[in-house]
Amino acid sequence: MAICMNQSDPVPGIPDSDSELLSRQGRGFLFDSRFEFQEEFLSYQGFRYQFYTRREKLPDGRVVNRDVLRHPGASAILPILPDGRIILIEQHRAALGHNLLEIPAGLIEEGEKPIECARREIREETGFEAGELIPLREILPATGFSDEKMYIFLAKQLKFVGQDTDEDEWVKVHAVSPRAAKELLENGEIVDGKTVVALLHWFGISG
Numbered sequence: 001m002a003i004c005m006n007q008s009d010p011v012p013g014i015p016d017s018d019s020e021l022l023s024r025q026g027r028g029f030l031f032d033s034r035f036e037f038q039e040e041f042l043s044y045q046g047f048r049y050q051f052y053t054r055r056e057k058l059p060d061g062r063v064v065n066r067d068v069l070r071h072p073g074a075s076a077i078l079p080i081l082p083d084g085r086i087i088l089i090e091q092h093r094a095a096l097g098h099n100l101l102e103i104p105a106g107l108i109e110e111g112e113k114p115i116e117c118a119r120r121e122i123r124e125e126t127g128f129e130a131g132e133l134i135p136l137r138e139i140l141p142a143t144g145f146s147d148e149k150m151y152i153f154l155a156k157q158l159k160f161v162g163q164d165t166d167e168d169e170w171v172k173v174h175a176v177s178p179r180a181a182k183e184l185l186e187n188g189e190i191v192d193g194k195t196v197v198a199l200l201h202w203f204g205i206s207g
Contacts, residue, residue, distance in 0.1 A: 034059040040068070048107075071148035075117040076105035078136065078198040079128055079155040086181050087126050087158075088195070090172040101174070101184065102192045103199075105150070114151035122155055124164045126173050131157025137201055141193050152198050178203070 021027050038055035045051075054066045079087035093100050106121035108114060118133055134154040142148050165171050176184070181199055184190045190199070 038063060043067075067145055069142075069146040069148070071142075071146050072110070073108040073114065074105055074148065074150045075108060075114045075121060076103055076150055076152045076194045076198060077118050077122045077130070077133070077155045078103050078152065078202055079122060079126060079130065079158055080202075081158055081175060085175045085177055086199075087128065088174045088176060088181070088190075089125055090174060092170060100192050101190050101195065103195045105194060115153065118151070118153045118155070123161065125171050127160055127163035128155070128158040129161050130155035131159065136198060139194070139197055150194055152194065152201075154202070178206075 036057040038057055040052050040054040043051050043053040050070050052068045052070060054068045055063055056066060057063050081087065087104070088101050089104050090099050090101055092098070104122050104125040106117060106125070108117045112120075115133055115135075119130060122128055122130055132155070134156070136152045136154050139150050139152065140148065141150050163171070163173070181190070182203065185196065185199060190196060
């Protein structure tokens with residue numbers, strides 16, 4: 001694979017792309033016609049997810065198989081209490097075999113809008129109802145194998161009404177100061193991707 005090279009570049013082999021990337025909207029979602037779709041078929045039906053095999057022709061003519069998890073999407077919520085403390089949840093993650101500190105999140109159900117999912121999930125997992133839900137960011141958390149899209153919301157005007165978790169969920173709710181949340185991030189105690197993104201984004205906005 002060749003990289004366009006400009007001899008005046010301060011980093012040899014890597015061109016300065018500021019103008020190219022910033023001047024055209026949609027560069028982060030550019031369709032590349034060199035990769036040709038061949039076919040896609042169901043390869044495994046799980047309890048909750050479907051795995052597909054997607055065949056693509058590469059620019060050099062080879063045809064390869066890609067494992068793809070088709071995902072319904074998810075909403076995540078960063079809840080902020082009136083005193084500025086942040087609500088985190090601690091829950092077991094079977095794939096890792098241990099608990100994680102996270103912001104509440106959940107799958108978007110069929111026919112449900114992302115903000116409706118956010119409103120439902122914060123109530124179920126933390127016991128709080130949000131008087132205000134503000135979109136923060138949309139992220140693609142697992143692009144190497146999944147089309148999952150996650151919508152992150154800021155939740156304010158919280159009112160405690162009691163948890164209503166799913167039967168297979170064991171969730172502990174924590175309220176932490178921004179200082180403590182930053183320290184947990186810096187010390188590597190918070191490693192969940194959506195939580196890292198939400199907190200860093202919020203700290204960048206709020207200072």
